[in-house]
Amino acid sequence: MNTNYPLPENIINILEEKKMTHHNSFEELIREGGYVPPSIDLLVDAISALSMGKNILLKGPTGAGKTKFAETLSQLFNQPMFSVNCSVDLDAESLLGFKTLSYEGEKQVIEFIPGPVIHSMKHGNFLYIDEVNMAKPETLPLINGVLDYRRTITNPFTNEIVTAKEGFNVIAAINEGYVGTVPLNEALKNRFVVIEVPYIEGEQLKALIKSNTSLSDETTIDLFIKLSGDLIQAVSQGKLSEDAASIRALLDACDLSVLIPAKRAIQRSIIDKLDEEREREFVKNLTETLF
Incomplete structure (x- = not known):
């Protein structure tokens, strides 16, 4: 790596x-x-x-x-x-903690349970x-x-x-x-x-795919890296929302592609998460071109 x-x-x-x-x-x-x-x-x-x-x-x-x-x-x-x-919905109790009833022997007492900050x-x-x-x-x-x-x-x-x-x-x-x-x-x-914190690309993305997914086929990994690069470029040009280029979603697609066809893995992990039909068609066309 x-x-x-x-x-x-x-x-x-x-x-x-x-x-x-x-x-x-x-x-x-x-x-x-x-x-x-x-x-x-x-x-x-x-x-x-x-x-x-x-x-x-x-x-x-x-x-x-x-x-x-x-x-x-x-x-x-x-x-x-x-x-x-x-x-x-975040409030003081979510940050600092809360009071609750507990027992010391048979005696009921009020106990403070610390939250993540405390x-x-x-x-x-x-x-x-x-x-x-x-x-x-x-x-x-x-x-x-x-x-x-x-x-x-x-x-x-x-x-x-x-x-x-x-x-x-x-x-x-x-x-x-x-x-x-x-x-x-x-x-x-x-x-x-x-x-x-920018998107991970190129060799770093390849290393991440190999270490964090079950996908091992080099050719398929390279196609996913190309797809990711195209999605990131489209986001930078304002053609897609940032959700489309999520590395987390890409890793899910890589994992699924081990068991189902890559195009369907991308459909489930990336395309179907997008709200706009225009964006879904854009990513679908990219996928068809590559895979």
Whole structure:
């Protein structure tokens, strides 16, 4: 697998300080995390920011691998990662935790069950906030103090002041322009270092297909890579929505093509997900040409 490594010496030192497991090479660890970066700069910049205690915002199209990127960073830093999936229903309890009734012996007591924010702060773990711009604008300011230099929050359910343990880091992900999303306010955006995550193409995509799907036929893999490149180009030209070029959907199609014809695999995994008939016909024509 050609991933353009090794990493720079200063980045290796950072990861070794974070107790990277020495029996693994960096390439093995990255493969275990599941994200092969199209540029080493993406990895270096993300590791640098996290090692300095900065929050990072992964920004890019759907299916480009933002969640896998976060999981790979978690793997490299040898840190468990707790996740928050944002939606319009996200509230303080979803972020911070909730109270419930429990028993101590025969005595009934009120117990607080920590949510992902409190848990990751107290244990010094990674916190991943997915689709951060899907949350209502009034919800995320609850954790502004967690995201700035204070790394502190007063838990409204217990009045406990929680300060993040060393090792706590925040990674968020964003897809812009989707239905239900709202622009991030400046106060929130300024708490992050932004890293653009592009689509994976070429040799990196080939390596991903080989390591993450059951497809092994070189000719078919090359056809899928060509299809992906054509879809990405069509998205950049405004002919298709970003959903059409999702790498996640492409990997599903690769997997299905082992058992059913490739054209039908693409139909199920990519074409039928598109809302507009014009887009469905466009991708169908591309598929017919290639396969």
